[in-house]
Amino acid sequence: MKNQILKIAFFSFLVIGFTSCENESNFEDETPSIANIAVSNSDFSTLEAAAVQGGLAVTLSNSNPNDPSGSYTVFAPTNSAFDRLGLNEETLGVLQDGFLTNTLLYHTSNGDLLSGNIEAGASASSVLGINRRFIERDGELFINGSKILATDINASNGTVHVIDKVMIATGGDIVQSAIALQDANVFINPELTFLVEAVLYADLAGALTASEGSPSFTVFAPTDQAFINLGAALGLTFEEPADIRQLPQETVQAVLLNHVVANGGQFTSELSQGTITPLGGDELTLGAYTNGVLTVQGVGNEEPANMGIPDVQAVNGVIHIVDQVLLPNL
Numbered sequence: 413m414k415n416q417i418l419k420i421a422f423f424s425f426l427v428i429g430f431t432s433c434e435n436e437s438n439f440e441d442e443t444p445s446i447a448n449i450a451v452s453n454s455d456f457s458t459l460e461a462a463a464v465q466g467g468l469a470v471t472l473s474n475s476n477p478n479d480p481s482g483s484y485t486v487f488a489p490t491n492s493a494f495d496r497l498g499l500n501e502e503t504l505g506v507l508q509d510g511f512l513t514n515t516l517l518y519h520t521s522n523g524d525l526l527s528g529n530i531e532a533g534a535s536a537s538s539v540l541g542i543n544r545r546f547i548e549r550d551g552e553l554f555i556n557g558s559k560i561l562a563t564d565i566n567a568s569n570g571t572v573h574v575i576d577k578v579m580i581a582t583g584g585d586i587v588q589s590a591i592a593l594q595d596a597n598v599f600i601n602p603e604l605t606f607l608v609e610a611v612l613y614a615d616l617a618g619a620l621t622a623s624e625g626s627p628s629f630t631v632f633a634p635t636d637q638a639f640i641n642l643g644a645a646l647g648l649t650f651e652e653p654a655d656i657r658q659l660p661q662e663t664v665q666a667v668l669l670n671h672v673v674a675n676g677g678q679f680t681s682e683l684s685q686g687t688i689t690p691l692g693g694d695e696l697t698l699g700a701y702t703n704g705v706l707t708v709q710g711v712g713n714e715e716p717a718n719m720g721i722p723d724v725q726a727v728n729g730v731i732h733i734v735d736q737v738l739l740p741n742l
Contacts, residue, residue, distance in 0.1 A: 442568075443566060443567060443568040444567060444568060445472065445473045445474070445567055445568045445569050446472040446473070446484060446486050446567045446569055446570055446572055447460075447463060447469050447470075447472040447473040448473065448567075449488075449565065449567055449572055450463065450472075450488070454491075455490050455491055455492075456488060456490065456491070457491060457501055458489075458491045458494040458495075458499065458500050458501050458504070459488055459489060459490075459491075459494070461501040461504055462494075462504055462512055462515075462516060463516060465504055465505075465509060465512055466509060466512040466513035466515075466516050467509075467513055468513060468516050468517070472484065472486070472520075472569070473569075474569060475569045476522060476523075476569065476570065478522055478539070479522040479523045481523050481524055482569060483522075483523055483524045483569060483570035483571065484520050484521065484522065484523075484539075484569060484570035484571075485520070485521040485522075485523065485524060485525040485536075485570055485571045485572075485573070486519055486520050486521075486570065486571070486572050486573070487519045487520075487544075487555055487558070487560070487573050487574075487575045487579065488519070488572050488573065488574055488575065489519070489558070489575055489576075489577065489578045489579075490561070490574060490575075490576065492576065493558070493575060493576055493577050493578050494578060496577060496578070496704075497578055497721060499578075514540060514581075514583070515578070515579070515580060515581075517538060517539050517540050518538045518540055518542060518544075518579055518580075518581050519538070519575075519579055520538060520539050521536055521537065521538055521539065522539055523570075524570055524571050525571065526563075526564055526571060527563035527564050527573070530546055530553065530560075530563075531546060532546050532547060532548035532553065533545075533546065534546050536555075538581075540581070540583070542581050542583065542725070544556050544579065544725075545679075547679065547681045547682055549681045549682075549701075554679070554681040555573075555575060555579065556579050556679045556681070556723055556725060557577060557579075557679035557680040557681050557704065557722055557723030558575040558576055558577040558578075558579055558681075558704075558723070559575065559576045559577070559681075559704065560573055560574070560575055561574040561575060561576055562574040576704060577704055577722070577723065579723070579725070580721070580723065580724045580725065581724070581725040581726075582724060582725070582726055583727070584726060584727060585620070585621055585622035585726055585727050585728045585729075586620040586621075586622075586629060586631055586726045586728055586729055586731060587608075587611065587617050587620045587621050588621075588726075589724065589726045589731055590604045590607055590608050590611065590633065590731075591608055603635050603636060603721075603733065604633055604635065604636065604733075605636055605653045606634075606636045606638075606639035606640070606650065606653045606656055607633055607634060607635075607636075607639070608653070609653035609654060609656050609657075610639070610653075610656050610664050610667075610668055611668060613656060613657055613661060613664055614661060614664045614665035614668050615661075615665070616665065616668055616669075620672070620728075621728075622726075622727050622728035626728060627674050627676075627728075628674075628676050628677035628728045628729040629672050629673060629674055629675070629677055629728065629729035629730075630672075630673040630675055630676075630677055630678045630683075630729060630730050630732070631671060631672050631673075631729060631730070631731045631732070632671045632672075632696075632708055632717070632732050632734045632738055633671065633731050633732065633733045633734065634671070634717075634733075634734055634735070634736060634737045634738070635720065635733060635734070635735060636653075637735070638717075638734065638735055638736050638737050639656065639737060641736070641737075642736075642737045643655065643656075643658075646659075663742060666692055666740055666742065667692075667737060667738075667739065667740065667742075669690060669691040669692035669693075669740075670690050670691075670692040670694060670696070670710055670738050670739065670740040671690060671738050672690055672691045672692075673688050673689070673690045673691070673696070674691060675688065676729075677726075677728070677729030677730040678730055679722075679723045679725075679730055680701070680704055680705055680706060680719070680722045680723055680732070681704075683698055683701070683706055684698065684701070685698055685699060685700045685701060685706070686698060692740050693740075694710065694711045694712075694740035694741050695711065696708055696709065696710055696738060697709045697716070699716055704722070705718070705719040705722050706719065707719075708732075708734060708738060709738070710738035710739045710740055711739070711740060711741055712738075712739025712740055712741060712742060713736060713738060713739050715736070716736075717734040717735055717736035717738060718734065718735050718736075719732050719733065719734055720733050720734065720735055721733040
């Protein structure tokens with residue numbers, strides 16, 4: 413019922429945005445394209461800017477040449493969804509253009525995927541060939557970790573569904589994803605340089621690299637600042653990634669294993685309040701599911717860590733970027 417109310421409200425907003433007293437009959441004759449829906453709705457202004465920066469505005473204005481129906485289906489993040497990542501029309505420049513383009517394509521499917529054909533437990537491929545899965549939580553439907561707020565908005569070249577979080581996929585495994593974030597292939601300013609150094613130092617790269625038959629993981633990935641703060645708490649100075657090697661190798665390995673859960677790789681929509689056991693063996697405590705994220709706390713932490721960037725899909729799991737290093741009993 414809640415989704416239906418949101419859908420009706422959203423349709424009403426679109427009609428107001430596209431019509432006026434003088435041209436109501438013209439709107440009935442001309443259905444806007446997916447790109448025009450973004451242009452004409454102020455709640456999609458960041459998505460519009462992203463499509464321009466990513467070179468996809470023209471693509472989403474025209475029919476789909478790669479599908480017999482000529483249609484696309486787009487799961488469209490709202491401005492609030494971009495805000496969660498600290499992104500708006502002015503700050504999209506922190507993303508590499510290529511990554512931004514692929515991110516938008518990850519939100520896009522070939523053909524018309526209407527809500528009547530979406531069900532929990534099913535999946536849908538993006539135009540990149542990467543599958544997204546549909547999950548039901550508390551009676552609401554999610555695509556990966558993003559809640560579907562409204563469905564079946566008709567466009568001349570397909571269908572738009574509205575979601576509350578930007579979906580992110582790297583196209584690589586967990587190690588490759590961390591390296592992409594280290595090497596500024598995602599954000600202009602790298603986020604995970606200390607983590608990559610720690611993985612290499614602890615000799616764990618092989619375990620987190622995808623191979624045939626290898627398991628999938630949920631990984632809580634601490635930011636560079638999280639490692640810098642850890643160094644300060646230990647009375648050490650971590651100014652560059654190699655400084656992590658001031659710690660014994662077995663200590664770094666134990667700490668890293670405390671961030672990896674062999675549970676198939678779960679999105680926030682699949683995680684529940686309570687405890688989970690990482691590869692290191694000391695339980696992690698997940699907080700309440702609130703506004704699409706959960707806190708996570710190690711037994712050696714005084715306060716829980718927050719998820720800054722949740723639900724990054726890798727080929728062998730899901731990465732949640734957190735603002736603290738999760739400590740085991742050392």
